[in-house]
Amino acid sequence: MVELKNVNVHYSSGVDALQDINLRINDGEFVFIVGGSGAGKSTLVKLLMREITPTTGRVFVNGKNLAKLKGNQVAKFRRSIGMVFQDFRLIQELNVYENVAFVLRIADQSSRFIKQRVPYVLNLVDLAHKARSKPRELSGGEQQRVAIARALANDPGLIIADEPTGNIDPRLSYEIVELLRDINRSAGTTIIMVTHEHDLVKHFGGRIINIDSGSITFDDIIGGQDEDE
Amino acid sequence: MRTSNATYLVKKGISSVWKNFLMSFASFSILMVSLLLVSCALLLMMNVNTIMGNIEDTNEITVYLEENVTDEQVEHIKSVLEKNDDLTDVQYVSKEQALEDFRNDMAEYSELLDYLEENPMPEAFLVRVKDLTKIRAVDKALNQIDGVEKTKAPYDFASVLTHIRNTFSLIGGAVLLALIVVSIVIVSNTIRTSVFARRNEINIMRYVGATSGFIKTPFFVEGMFIGVLAGAAAWGLTWLVYDSVFSLFSADLTLWQMFGFYGLTPFEDIMWLVLAVNCAAGALLGAVGTVISTGKYIKV
Known part of the structure; x- marks a missing residue:
């Protein structure tokens, strides 16, 4: 469960990035966080990743107050969530298999487990046949699927996808969101997807949280077009 | 940490030495020269002490x-x-x-x-x-x-010998200190280059939950590996230099014997000790250089 209580983030530049945010996302939910450029979406992601702590207020993920995590506890917390970024953030020197295996090594998993787990998650994103390819040999959509496989590797309860469709062909964007929804439905993984693509959100529907100028202006469930179809 | 993952980090560090070849070679060279001078100076001091002892015995x-x-x-x-x-x-x-x-x-x-x-x-x-x-x-x-x-x-002879020994220790110490500082700066710069080349990877590692130790270990391996290689190379060169000087003084030359140049230690008697000290000193210098760079440029 993710919970933000009376959260304010004030940057030293004088910008109030988030103001009095109160938010609760339950386990197993799929939530879209939408908003324009500079609305505060990135700040929210940084809070959830524990890259920053709020100026005032508290952020809880799975019952942990993130501001109280110190040193290696932060690293351990990040291993318990999966992150997907707009720019994929794959290590170019490593092949697809190694990019996924990498996070399992960080989590100090055994070689045996890594050999079983990596093909399994690559299969989930339908990229088992590209295991030996380097990221630059893949399309944008494929690279993002590798990033999703990497996020799934440690079997996290929560995946935060920060503009995951921002750098890929619009046609493939739907496939990526569909993949995330499949993961949500099949494994019960909580998914928070940050995006500015309203068409995509309208298409899939679900719980939508709109942020504008650092405040939540809308938080409700809407029906998606794919359900109407 | 599991052995397989520790091995992975060690391999990563060593492979970085080759990827970053030019800077690694510069570090290796300066460390080798420093360690060569350090080991030659220590061996010289050791034998000067023997010679002084010989002279003192007849004093x-x-x-x-x-x-x-x-x-x-x-x-x-x-x-x-x-x-x-x-x-x-x-x-x-x-x-x-x-x-x-x-x-x-x-x-x-x-x-x-x-x-x-x-x-x-x-x-x-x-x-x-x-x-x-x-x-x-x-x-x-x-x-x-x-x-x-x-x-x-024999005041004068004694005071000249004492003066030579003290001056030698002072100058030798200052030169060694300067070389150690230069070595650490060069290693630190090499590691900084390596950190810069891998900045994206380091960023990704942070986001996916790597601990500070996991991120920094390959850089330590890199710095220490260069240090150990330089130590081993310096050891080989020390052997060559020492053997040629040793054969000069250990020949049956009455003149040298008169000045107390006898009882010098053959390199074979201390070769493993010199190798261990050289490699350990190289690893230590590499580690100190890495601490400076990673402390400054990797914030987890």
Whole structure:
């Protein structure tokens, strides 16, 4: 469960990035966080990743107050969530298999487990046949699927996808969101997807949280077009 | 951490040495030169100490006794000298023995001594000083013993030797310190380049939950590996340099022997110790350089 209580983030530049945010996302939910450029979406992601702590207020993920995590506890917390970024953030020197295996090594998993787990998650994103390819040999959509496989590797309860469709062909964007929804439905993984693509959100529907100028202006469930179809 | 994951980090660090070849080579070279000079300086100091010891062993003070000392006084002076911790090898020389020694020294002119009506040589003690640096103080103390006429001590030779040793230690120490600082700066720059080349990867590692230790370990391996390689290379070069110098002084040359150049340590006797010290020093310098760079440029 993710919970933000009376959260304010004030940057030293004088910008109030988030103001009095109160938010609760339950386990197993799929939530879209939408908003324009500079609305505060990135700040929210940084809070959830524990890259920053709020100026005032508290952020809880799975019952942990993130501001109280110190040193290696932060690293351990990040291993318990999966992150997907707009720019994929794959290590170019490593092949697809190694990019996924990498996070399992960080989590100090055994070689045996890594050999079983990596093909399994690559299969989930339908990229088992590209295991030996380097990221630059893949399309944008494929690279993002590798990033999703990497996020799934440690079997996290929560995946935060920060503009995951921002750098890929619009046609493939739907496939990526569909993949995330499949993961949500099949494994019960909580998914928070940050995006500015309203068409995509309208298409899939679900719980939508709109942020504008650092405040939540809308938080409700809407029906998606794919359900109407 | 599991062995397989530790091995992965070690491999990653070593592969980075080749990827970052030019900077690694620069670090390797400067570290090798530093370690070569360090090990040569240490071996030189070790042998200079042996040579100084050899010279000190032959370093005698002659303690001349007054003309009319009694046997009891001689015995008393002997016991005072033997109790003095700064002295070794207390040896009594009677008037007769002194004359005999002088006669032998005079060689073909020794007949001249037959014309003497009485033995002019004083009774004396020959003593050796353990530590050359104390010779002046010891000599002063000996002159104050009741029944001692005067002493003869090789002040100048002793002070020159002591001065050389002290100057050598001072200059050697300063040069070594400068080289150590330069080595650390160069290694630190190499690691900084490596950190820069892998900045995206480091960022990704942070986001996916790598601990500080996991991120920094390959850089430590890289710095320490360069250090150990440089230490081993410096060891090989030290061996070459040392052996050529050793063969020069250990040849049967009476001239060198006269100056105390004997009893030098053959490299084979200390080769493994020198290798271990060189590699350990290289690894330590590599690690210190890495600590500086990673502490400054990797914030987790």
